[in-house]
Structures are given as C-alpha cells and as structure tokens.
Amino acid sequence: MGERVLVVDDDPGIRLSLRLALEDQGYDVDDAGSGEQALQAFAAQAPDVVLLDLMLPGMDGYECCRRLRAVSEVPIVVVSARTETPDVVAGLEAGADDYITKPFAVPELVARLRAMRRRARQPDHDDAVLAGDLEIRPAEGVVRLQGREVSLTKTEFRLLCELAASPGRVLSREQLLERVWDYGWFGDARIVDVHVRRLRTKVEPEPSEPRHVLTVRGLGYKLAT
Amino acid sequence: MGRGLRSTGLATRLTLALGAGALLLSTVLALVAYGLSRDALVRGRERVAVQQAALGAGVVDNALLGPQPAALDLDALLVGVTAGREAAPLLVVEGRSFGTGLSAEVPPALRRQVLEGSPAQQRYRVAGEAVLAVGVPVEGGAYFEVTGLGELDRTLRVLSGTLTGAAVGTAVLGGLVGLSASRRLVAPVREAAAAAAALAGGRLQTRLPPTEDPDLGVLATSFNTMADALQGRLERDARFAADVSHELRSPLTTLGAAMSVMQSRREQLPPRSQQALDLLATEVGRFGVLVEDLLAISRYDDLGGGPPLDLEDIDLPELLRHVLTGLAQPATVLDVAPAADGATVVGDKRRLERVVTNLVSNAVSHGGGVTRVGLDRHGEALEVAVEDDGPGVEEADRERVFERFHRGSASGRRGGSTGVGLGLALVRSHVAAHGGTVHVEPAPCGGARFVVTLPAAGPS
Numbered sequence: 001m002g003e004r005v006l007v008v009d010d011d012p013g014i015r016l017s018l019r020l021a022l023e024d025q026g027y028d029v030d031d032a033g034s035g036e037q038a039l040q041a042f043a044a045q046a047p048d049v050v051l052l053d054l055m056l057p058g059m060d061g062y063e064c065c066r067r068l069r070a071v072s073e074v075p076i077v078v079v080s081a082r083t084e085t086p087d088v089v090a091g092l093e094a095g096a097d098d099y100i101t102k103p104f105a106v107p108e109l110v111a112r113l114r115a116m117r118r119r120a121r122q123p124d125h126d127d128a129v130l131a132g133d134l135e136i137r138p139a140e141g142v143v144r145l146q147g148r149e150v151s152l153t154k155t156e157f158r159l160l161c162e163l164a165a166s167p168g169r170v171l172s173r174e175q176l177l178e179r180v181w182d183y184g185w186f187g188d189a190r191i192v193d194v195h196v197r198r199l200r201t202k203v204e205p206e207p208s209e210p211r212h213v214l215t216v217r218g219l220g221y222k223l224a225t
Numbered sequence: 226m227g228r229g230l231r232s233t234g235l236a237t238r239l240t241l242a243l244g245a246g247a248l249l250l251s252t253v254l255a256l257v258a259y260g261l262s263r264d265a266l267v268r269g270r271e272r273v274a275v276q277q278a279a280l281g282a283g284v285v286d287n288a289l290l291g292p293q294p295a296a297l298d299l300d301a302l303l304v305g306v307t308a309g310r311e312a313a314p315l316l317v318v319e320g321r322s323f324g325t326g327l328s329a330e331v332p333p334a335l336r337r338q339v340l341e342g343s344p345a346q347q348r349y350r351v352a353g354e355a356v357l358a359v360g361v362p363v364e365g366g367a368y369f370e371v372t373g374l375g376e377l378d379r380t381l382r383v384l385s386g387t388l389t390g391a392a393v394g395t396a397v398l399g400g401l402v403g404l405s406a407s408r409r410l411v412a413p414v415r416e417a418a419a420a421a422a423a424l425a426g427g428r429l430q431t432r433l434p435p436t437e438d439p440d441l442g443v444l445a446t447s448f449n450t451m452a453d454a455l456q457g458r459l460e461r462d463a464r465f466a467a468d469v470s471h472e473l474r475s476p477l478t479t480l481g482a483a484m485s486v487m488q489s490r491r492e493q494l495p496p497r498s499q500q501a502l503d504l505l506a507t508e509v510g511r512f513g514v515l516v517e518d519l520l521a522i523s524r525y526d527d528l529g530g531g532p533p534l535d536l537e538d539i540d541l542p543e544l545l546r547h548v549l550t551g552l553a554q555p556a557t558v559l560d561v562a563p564a565a566d567g568a569t570v571v572g573d574k575r576r577l578e579r580v581v582t583n584l585v586s587n588a589v590s591h592g593g594g595v596t597r598v599g600l601d602r603h604g605e606a607l608e609v610a611v612e613d614d615g616p617g618v619e620e621a622d623r624e625r626v627f628e629r630f631h632r633g634s635a636s637g638r639r640g641g642s643t644g645v646g647l648g649l650a651l652v653r654s655h656v657a658a659h660g661g662t663v664h665v666e667p668a669p670c671g672g673a674r675f676v677v678t679l680p681a682a683g684p685s
Contacts (some may be wrong), residue, residue, distance in 0.1 A: 011479070013475070013479035014482070015480050016477045016478050017478070017480075017482035017483040017486070019487050020483065020486045021483075021485050022480070022484075024486055024489050035401060081471050081474040081475065082471070084532065085533075101474075102477070102478040103477060103478040103513050103516070104478065104481070104487035105485070106481065106482055107485070136371075141271040184547070184551075185544075185547040186574065187549065187577055188575070189535075189537070189574075190535070
C-alpha cells in the first residue's frame, strides 16, 4: 500500500492532473476543494502528507494549515502561486514543513515528498544529548525540556537532531537545508529560519532570548552545549 | 525688456515691483511735502521781510520828510532802523547810496524799478548764499532791506535730505516686504516642484502636506489627487502583468502534471503523437519560464527599485560552479582568476543564480554554447564574463539586446533562455538591483562576451 497524499486545491484541473500524476508514482491520492473539505477528508482518510494550496475559497490555506497542525503532526507541503517572502514565511509560520511554487514539475514535487518521508524516519545517529535542561533522545523520538516532554513536528525534530548531532558546532543554513530538507545549494534558506523560530517557541523557556538553539551571525545555527 | 522680466523669477519680480512701487509713492509724497513746506516757509519769510522793509521805509521816509533832512546822519539812521534784525539796509537818495555789506549788491534792475516809484522784491544769490531784497520808494529815492536766506536754505536742505532718506528707506522696506512675501508665496511652489521631481523619479508615495491656506490648499489637493491617480495607474499596470502571471500558474501546473502523465506513457503512443507530445512538452516548459520572467520583471515595475533583496554573503565561485552543474555544463568552462578565488558578494542568491543561468542559457541557445565562464577581480569589482562561440552581437544591438522582447538582427536572435527576449532584460534588472552593471562585447576568440560587474564584499 502506497503513501496517502491529500491534495487540497480549489482548481479541479490541478486536483485531477495531480491525482493522475501522483497515482502514476504509486501514491494513493485523496483530494479536497476547500479548507473545510480538507479537514473532513483529513479526519476520514488520515493521509501521510498534505499538499495544501494557500489560496482557497472560504477558509484560506493558512487557517487550514493551523487547524491541521493543531490536531496532527502530519507533514504539510504548501503549494502556492505566491513566491514573495511574506507569503512564503506566513505559510511556514502557519505550520507547514516545506513549500513548492506553481508551476512545478511533477518530478520536483515527488522529490519533495520523498525527502519528507526520509525525514520522518529515525535519524542516523541515536545517542541521547543533554544540553542544559534540554534532553534530546533521537532513538525514541523524544525531546524533554526541564523534564517535560515537548511535542515537535517531524521536521522540527529532525532539525533539532541535526543540531544535536554535533553540539557546539555551527551548521550553515545550506547544510541544514541539505540535511533536513534534501535541498541543493539553491534551496530557500527562509525555510530554515522559520523552522528555527518555531522550534524556539517549543524548546526555549524564553524564545526571544534563546539559550539552546543559537544564531551565529553570518554563519548559521548551533546547539549550545 | 519684457523678455528679460519674464525670464526673471516671480520672487525677484515681486520684490522689484513692490520696491519700485514703494519708491515711486514715497518719492511723490516727499516731493509734494517738500514743495508745500518750502512754499510755506519762503512765503512766511517774504511776508515778514516785506513788513519789516515797509516799517523801515516808513521810519526813513519820516526822517527824510522831517524839518532838516540835510542835517541827518543817514548811516546812523539806517543802523537804528535795522537794529536787532538780520536785515542789511540800503538807502539810495539823490544818487547817493548809504548802507553796508550785503546791500551793496542789490541788482540794478531792482534799483531801477524801485527808484521809478514802485515797490518790488527779488531773490538772488550773493557769494553762494540766497538773499532776499525788498525795495520800497521813499522821498527822493529808494529804501532797500536785504535779508540773508541762509538759515531757510539750510532748513530746506535738512528737510529735503530727511525726505529723500525716508523715500529710499520706504523703497527698501517695500522691497524687503516684497521679498519675504514672495518667498512665502514661492516656497509652496518650490515644494510642489520638488515633490513632482520625486514623483517622476519613481517615489510614487510622494505627497504634499495638507495646508490650512485655502489658496495653497487647492494646489496641494490637486497635486495629491494627480499623484494618487498616477500611482494607482502605474500600480494597476504593473499589477496586471503580475496578476496575469499568477493566473497562468494554475493552468501551467495542470498542463505540466497532465504532460508528465502522458510522457510516462510515451512509448505506447504512435510516432506522430509522440512528436506532438514532445512539442507540447517543450513549449509548456518555455511558457513556464516566460511566466516566471514576466512576473519577476513586473515586480521591478511595481516597486520602482524592485522587491527587497534577500541579502546574504555569497561565495561567487561556488555559485558559478553550482549553476553550471545545474545546467549540465562541463566544469572546465569555469575559469576563476587567482585574485577572485573565494570572492564573496552580498546579494540575493536566487536572483544571482537567475542572472548566471540566463546568461549561460542565452549562450547555449544563441551563441552555439558556452566556451568560458570567467571570474576576475579588479579592485573592488568582481567581473563575471560569459563567453560563447556564436556570431557575436552587432555593435548597434549591444545596448538594445538588454531591452525587453528585443529580437536581434539577421545575425541571429538573442534575448535569453526563452527566446522571446525577457532573459537578458531580467539580467540587467537583477544586476542593477545589486548595484552592478552588465554589458556585451566581442569575445577574444569571436562570439559574444557578456560581462557582469558586481561590487565585491569586504577586502580581498
């Protein structure tokens, strides 16, 4: 049985063509034409990944994304005709794991979905890391802050694990893009920045004054030892 | 004259007009005041002189008509008559003159007239000083009194000096009032001119501040209305291109996905359908690039200077290597000079990637392939050169090749990866947004050489 993809787009042409193309690639595809339908379909089908258009009639994609995120850690790829920084960042802030802009080639989309799936697997290194009051157990998929378990999405967890793999060492945004998202050199580093921000709201007691996930100006990010 | 005046500014004209008007008015008033005062003073002086002379003449006449005129000491009499006054007497009796000083020079015409029996008076100058001679006939001769008018002259001079000063002062004051009034009048005009220049320069948000003054308010209101209309129109035009591009993205996505479904079954299609499918696939790809370019370039129109750059430090040799790899070009075409090794620029990675991609695609499509991609450093400037083996760009086309939708002359079409002429225009916009320049020149071994110059980040 293949991976289940939920395609949310108000354009029936896109829904049908993506269904055909993704089914060719071995995916099981459900689709929804609005945010409301998407929430229903999500509850009924429990897809492995959601492809979400941001411009939807009624409840828009951002709201739909937030509601999905509220009930699930399912990977969400935002599909948008908008590439301007504020739109991309808003989509990621709403809880999306990745984004892809229209028009895209099907192989590109499939590559993003595969990368997402790889991310969901356990990290290669599974030694537990203790950084101050932050405890990271890659093998168990568990992160504890001051002893209390923290709920992270797969992407946030993977990002934290990559930083925890070499505590104290700086990883550039390009390196993180490649290791977490499977992007090449021209990947969009804004994804990293937004995810670091989101991660901090969960693993930092005071997100505006991070003590664990630190920014190294001009170089990248590191996990404080 | 009219031409000269018209070429002078409104402020200067207003200043001059008010100054001249004030001068004219104050001069007329001063002249009238001087004339009236002088007449009154002179007439009063004359009246006094005539009365005094008549009194003096009466005393002398009585003496001459007295019982022993021959025994009279006329000199002593004259001194007595004019004692305590500034007048100098002169008595002419039976051809003999008595008197001193000023009176010696009473004009002959006046003498004659009075001697003939009619009283008369005359003003004239003695040694530069004005005097008044009043003559009255007496028994057997004539009696004159000559009065110096120096005091009156001095009074009048002081008066005329004061009035002249007042006239000039008023004129200067008028000019100053004109200057300050015109400054205040012209200031909003200057402000409007500066705002219009800013508007023309692309700062579409420029507006005039609201003002209480109803007259200037009209200017500000209509200027701002015009600016609103202009900004709205420009933004609508630019947004149209962006909207069109956005609207085309969904059907293009559908086309691409449907195409991939057909392409995965290509082998099951008859040869003619395969040909048609390949054609469709190529054109859908080109269409997609065109829509991207159109959207990217319309953003430069929309925002004047273009959308803000996502700035970061970029290793330029690294960027060139990645672009060439992405475009399946052999790594050997890259030629980084030692001075440019590891050189960085502060820039927007994805836009610089588009710059290099478009130049390389252009060389592949129209220049017979890339022969060399060079990177060198000249002082603070980094120079990326993309050379090809094609027919080159004719001198007349070297500027126009960067225009939108430019189609080259007979020597071969250029214009970027799409073949419809947005690629190089986008290169120029992106490079300009980074503070750089781009031009094309003949390559050393024939063909074209596109040179992008970017400011280097930090010291070498």
